[in-house]
Amino acid sequence: MSSSTLPLTPTTTNPVVGAGENAETYWPWATPTPGPAPADPDTxxxxxxxxxxxxxxxxxxxxxxxxxxxxxxxxxxxxxxxxxxxxxxxxxxxxxxxxxxxxxxxxxxxxxxCGNRRASVCPSCAEVYRRDTFQIIRAGLEGNRYGLPPLGQHIAIFLTATAPSFGPVHHRVVKTHAADCKSRERCTCRASICRPFGNTCPHGAEIRCTARHKTTDPALGTAFCLDCYDYAGHVTWNHDAPELWRRTVQEVDRELERLGKRLGVDLRRRHVKVYEFQARGVIHYHAIFRLDGYNPDCPSAIVPADRIVTRAMFASVLEDAFDKTSYTSAPHPANGDNGWHIGWGSKGLDLKHINVPGGDANLTKLTGYLAKYVTKGTEVTGASFRRFDDLAVELHADPATHVGRMIRACWDLGQADGWERLRRYAHQYGHGGHITTKSRGFSVTFAFKRMERVIWRRTQGFPHLWDDxxxxxxxxxxxxxxxxxxxxxxxxxxxxxxxxxxxxxxxxxxxxxxxxxxxxxxxx
Structure with a gap:
């Protein structure tokens, strides 16, 4: 701590305001200017x-x-x-x-x-939803709680399934992350060049970008040419994604049944899935599939599959099911009374094995990763909306922007009979499915977690006193x-x-x- 060497007594005969050598002086015939009023601390x-x-x-x-x-x-x-x-x-x-x-x-x-799950709307309620999801997924992976047996010996796989391409967009790819890089949203690692090679499209737009985009770059996910991009196919895929997932899970069950008959064992599939919006405005699924066995003496028991079934066999079942599943959507007048092809992306599945020594996935990190995305919506596209009406569409459906084109495509296609859900969910670019779903035997339910909180409050923190x-x-x-x-x-x-x-x-x-x-x- 330093102290000033200036004298505290004025060296002039003139009156002064304040104390110390550096106080302001004024002449005897002058009136001192009052200082500013003290600021209100609340203000x-x-x-x-x-x-x-x-x-x-x-x-x-x-x-x-x-x-x-x-x-x-x-x-x-x-x-x-x-x-x-x-x-x-x-x-x-x-x-x-x-x-x-x-x-x-x-x-x-x-x-x-309010119970809103989106952190951009209500951070408190979204945090409750995230914690419930974390506990539900964790119980389905590790077990040994909520009446579930230990599940460490069960074969489980984490997969990511993406949508096909609807046109070239700006993207950010980091081939090698730093050792201390823990968050994709705040990643500062050096990215690859977006699109170093490309030609000029028929509309005169250059399909080429030499930038190394940052995670906060608003250009990420936007189309190089708004006229070339297939917005109708994009929003239709979002619209039909829940049906595509349902058919895929049915195909997984069929493949498992074929595998079980070939090996002479009974197998069960349990899963939980969460969807996430990509920067381009299309969803992709993160899912955990767990393989269980079957006990004929106790059909409701959760038991591991027979040891004859390997992890490679289960991974092959999932890959075959996702490769085989595709269909044509309902016909639409805007597509010449034809439907759109609905299927998974050509890049294939990203698979990671769980519950294996030295495996690819850390359970706690993986569970937190899935639980985090249940609190998000379309924020990654740079916009978050409530449901639209005619006035809101005219305000936000700017034809010069990528987001505006998606909203307009939902609104225009939603005029046809049978496609009304596109208008209903135009604020989510056509997707209207639940953020997370699971099979019954995977884990406990959200209703169970809510009842836990009710018991805790009514017993004032002593749940063992509760008697149904x-x-x-x-x-x-x-x-x-x-x-x-x-x-x-x-x-x-x-x-x-x-x-x-x-x-x-x-x-x-x-x-x-x-x-x-x-x-x-x-x-x-």
């Missing part, structure tokens, strides 16, 4: 004065602790749903015990999270009131409380880790 932090005032009124109302406890379930939600009505509580015999009216609650409503036979029946007779917080100040208070709760939980987790490391140094 400096970016808070609107009106928001702060409403938050302060809520805190000083005397009912703030009760209100904060009431909204805790939706405290971190961006736009919670407000419900009003009555809640009936009955015992197991059906006898009515008492009724709770929302008018007796703070604000006269019940706050419930003695638990009261809660009948909700609630109706929609509104969406969002009543005031911005309420949102500020609720989200601040939720953030403080997360920090406390994180601090407790760190304390538990430090305590474990102190008790067992080798475990750290």
């Amino acid at each position: 400096q932090l970016g808070f609107d004065p009106g928001e702060v005032a409403t938050a302060r009124r809520r805190v000083r109302s005397g009912q703030f602790p009760e209100w904060l406890d009431h909204v805790s379930a939706a405290a971190a939600c961006t736009r919670p749903i407000r419900l009003s009505g009555q809640i009936d509580v009955r015992n197991r015999d059906g006898q009515h015990m008492h009724t709770i009216d929302t008018n007796s609650m703070p604000d006269g409503v019940i706050y419930t999270p 036979q003695e638990a009261d029946l809660v009948v909700y007779r609630l109706g929609y009131e509104a969406t969002g917080w009543i005031t911005t100040g309420d949102a500020l208070l609720a989200n601040s409380a939720a953030d403080a709760a997360r920090r406390r939980a994180h601090a407790l987790d760190l304390a538990d880790l430090d305590q474990a490391a102190t008790a067992h140094p080798l475990a750290a």
Whole structure:
């Protein structure tokens, strides 16, 4: 720490404002200019004065602790749903015990999270969805939880299936990643030249690009020539992708049945899949296929397949099924009353073996990878929309952009009978399937995870006290009131409380880790 050598006493006889040698001086007949008023700390932090005032009124109302406890379930939600009505509580015999009216609650409503899975819409609800997905997939890979047996001996394969090409687009390919490169979105590794060789298309556009695109380059995924690119085939493939997946899974079952008959064993396929949007606006699937056996004495049991079945055999079954599956879509007037060819891309499957010593995939990293993508939508294309109407289409369907052409193709093709889903899902470039699906025997369900949270809240953190036979029946007779917080100040208070709760939980987790490391140094 340094100190100034300037004297603190003024060396001039003139009056001064402030103290020290560097204070401003003024003449006796002059009036000093008043300095700026001290800044409001709330304004400096970016808070609107009106928001702060409403938050302060809520805190000083005397009912703030009760209100904060009431909204805790939706405290971190961006736009919670407000419900009003009555809640009936009955015992197991059906006898009515008492009724709770929302008018007796703070604000006269019940706050419930919006439940949106997209992180760009509600980060809090998307995080809950991501964690549930992580636990479901992890249980289906490792087992030994939720009543599932250990699954480490089961053959499992992680695959990626992509769509065919609909025209040349700008892309980024990194042939060799650095050792410390962990995130594809933030990758700074040196990329290859986009498209060093190419000719001029019939519309006069040069199909050539010598740039090494960065991950944030808005040109990624856009077509070199908007007139050459097959936008009709693109959105139709998105539209029919769920049907293509269903037929492919059926073909996998047929191939497995043929393999089982050839080897004299019974085989079962279990899987979970997640779709992801590529930068060009078409989806591709990530899936985990697990091979199980069959116990005739207990058909519902989850047992490993017979040892006669090898990993190479299972991989061959998947490759054959994806190669064989293709069909022609329904006819459309815009295509001369013909359909489009629907099939998988020509690059083939990207397969990685799981549950094998020295295998290609790390279970925790793989599970986190899949769970992360259930919270994403079309953001990778540079835009994220809600459902369109005629006005929104005119606003966003710019024919000079790649995204605008996809939206316009969905809207125009969706006019035909039987193709209305293209308009319904134009905000997702024609795709309307679920973000993640799984077979019944793969793992537990999302409903099971939601019930876990209900039990945790009703037992106040002691789930072992829950008894299904003695638990009261809660009948909700609630109706929609509104969406969002009543005031911005309420949102500020609720989200601040939720953030403080997360920090406390994180601090407790760190304390538990430090305590474990102190008790067992080798475990750290």
